[in-house]
Amino acid sequence: xxxxxxxxxxxxxxxxxxxxxxxxxxxxxxxxxxxxxxxxxxxxxxxxxxxxxxxxxxxxxxxxxxxxxxxxxxxxxxxxxxxxxxxxxxxxxxxxxxxxxxxxxxxxxxxxxxxxxxxxxxxxxxxxxxxxxxxxxxxxxxxxxxxxxxxxxxxxxxxxxxxxxxxxxxxxxxxxxxxxxxxxxxxxxxxxxxxxxxxxxxxxxxxxxxxxxxxxxxxxxxxxxxxxxxxxxxxxxxxxxxxxxxxxxxxxxxxxxxxxxxxxxxxxxxxxxxxxxxxxxxxxxxxxxxxxxxxxxxxxxxxxxxxxxxxxxxxxxxxxxxxxxxxxxxxxxxxxxxxxxxxxxxxxxxxxxxxxxxxxxxxxxxxxx
Numbered sequence: 001x002x003x004x005x006x007x008x009x010x011x012x013x014x015x016x017x018x019x020x021x022x023x024x025x026x027x028x029x030x031x032x033x034x035x036x037x038x039x040x041x042x043x044x045x046x047x048x049x050x051x052x053x054x055x056x057x058x059x060x061x062x063x064x065x066x067x068x069x070x071x072x073x074x075x076x077x078x079x080x081x082x083x084x085x086x087x088x089x090x091x092x093x094x095x096x097x098x099x100x101x102x103x104x105x106x107x108x109x110x111x112x113x114x115x116x117x118x119x120x121x122x123x124x125x126x127x128x129x130x131x132x133x134x135x136x137x138x139x140x141x142x143x144x145x146x147x148x149x150x151x152x153x154x155x156x157x158x159x160x161x162x163x164x165x166x167x168x169x170x171x172x173x174x175x176x177x178x179x180x181x182x183x184x185x186x187x188x189x190x191x192x193x194x195x196x197x198x199x200x201x202x203x204x205x206x207x208x209x210x211x212x213x214x215x216x217x218x219x220x221x222x223x224x225x226x227x228x229x230x231x232x233x234x235x236x237x238x239x240x241x242x243x244x245x246x247x248x249x250x251x252x253x254x255x256x257x258x259x260x261x262x263x264x265x266x267x268x269x270x271x272x273x274x275x276x277x278x279x280x281x282x283x284x285x286x287x288x289x290x291x292x293x294x295x296x297x298x299x300x301x302x303x304x305x306x307x308x309x310x311x312x313x314x315x316x317x318x319x320x321x322x323x324x325x326x327x328x329x330x331x332x333x334x335x336x337x338x339x340x341x342x343x344x345x346x347x348x349x350x351x352x353x354x355x356x357x358x359x360x361x362x363x364x365x366x367x368x369x
Contacts, residue, residue: 003355009349018096020055024098039343042071050202090114098125104331122333124158124326127158128254129159137170137311142174151258155256155260162251162261175262185240202236209259240258240260285305288309306324
């Protein structure tokens, strides 16, 4: 009777292109590189055009730790020039990307059009991240978590809260408390320990956020707008703002900065709210604030999203403990820090051996090949 043995191997794909964002210029940059290298690949690292210096210092540390220059190369530059050429190059065997949904679409289309082998794209993009708070939510905890989720890092996290849905029974009190908490925020010089909210990345971001805020003032009710520290004029700043909306259709895309949109809903309209959030097409982070376990279970089972946070803030996922990544317009997966991340960077080979044909040392022979 024949005996069949199967040996499964994983090996690197070749050259992995790592394109990292400006908002986590060290953590995501090094995480992408380390994952690709440990999976047996060579790496070309293309940092965001706004953050080349910290990328260069990080690569220098890789070299000092013993990493051969032949397997890790830094290539900074603009995405539309350097990034485009790297994506289209026939030597690129895989792409890791963190950034905007629009850029991810461009990369995906370029890979589809270039011909040759079909290579993997691991993309983590933004989201229209929402939180639902029902009438049982603890208002003090809710507002604390909203402040951190919406305005921490000046709202420049892909996981940041963009839309807060509050059940109408507690909406007035929550919005009043939210305004009071925002009034305590200090906006200005990030070198001061007293500062809560620092600048946005550049003038383009500042102008986009300013324009969005001006448009919101025409169609929504201003809940509160913070003030910048007096006498500090250097840098690009957008003070945190919160608006109450009556129609979320005015939001066409993610607004990447410290602007929060609040919507009140009736308890009987919970399903409509869930459908509305799913209807955005994004699926990165989502928050639930409720003390009813059955409500939490019901919402999370219907929500199409990669990361759900219950009765806590929505930012600061710990890689390896809370694997991070989205679905839909928010990314391809697998999640960074999750159990399937490294295997996506490898190609799999399977050896199937009839051990009766080669004798008792089949396993040893297979492993030696």
